Amino acid sequence: MSGIGPVEPGEGTHVQEPPAAPPATAAGLRRRRRRALLGAAAALALLAGAGALYTARRAAPEPPPAPPYPAQAVDLVFLNGVTTPPGVPPGGSSFAVALSVESGPPVTVTRLAQPYDGLSLTASPKPPFRTAPHAARKITITLRVTDCGKAPRNPGLPFLDVTLRNSRAIQDQSFLLGPRYARYLDHILQVACGNDSK
Structure with missing residues (x-):
């Protein structure tokens, strides 16, 4: 026997045939x-x-993404001091801000306020008012000094409180209007209170 090739049958052996399948019946x-x-x-x-x-x-369509919260879609920017409209009592001064809605559904401003006890605030247009998406609205704000003793002495980072509403939520948001607004507010206080604010 060599190690190469198939095993060959030895003497006296023969190949067995498998048994034949039984004939197929109808069943x-x-x-x-x-x-x-x-x-x-x-x-x-x-x-x-x-x-x-x-x-x-x-x-199955994907559900639409949820609209952004109103504070995420809105920007409020100080524009400038404006000529004080007629009828504003002494100690009052006006300035303009731009409110823009970057995305999502329309946003309604339901309240504008400021945090200082010695000042009062009115706005035109008067809240509530709505701003469409991808649009901006100019708001004229009139501040009036009502009590120099309660007015801020040195407003370093003054802000406006705004209540915003859209189809997703209602949010109170404080907007810092930057150094130009801080200088403008300081000037208003100096003019209204004179030596009292020092």
């Missing part, structure tokens, strides 16, 4: 046909179910 043929049909039907049902699931998942 056996029906059983085989029924099994084949059931297997094919199960495969078709599985494919149809997978196809329907795939179609349903593809056809």
Whole structure:
């Protein structure tokens, strides 16, 4: 015997043939046909179910993203001091701000206020007013010094309190208007209170 090639039968051995299959009967043929049909039907049902699931998942639209909170969509910027409108009592002065809505649904301003006890504030347009998305609105604010003793002595970072509402939420937000507004407010206080504010 060599180590190469297939094993050859030895002497006195012969190949055994597998037993012959019993002849097919009509009942056996029906059983085989029924099994084949059931297997094919199960495969078709599985494919149809997978196809329907795939179609349903593809056809369902994604829900729209939630609109932004109003404070995330709004910007408030100090423009300048303006000529005080007629009818403003002594100790009052006006300035303009621009409110812009960057995105999302329209935003309604329901309240404008400032944090100092010695000052009062009025706005034109008077709240509530609405601003459309991708638009800006000029607001004229009139401040009036009502009590020099309660007015701020040196307003370093003055802000305005604004209540905003859109279809998602109502939020109170404080907006810092920057150093130009701080200088403007300081000037108003110096003119209104004179030596009292020093």
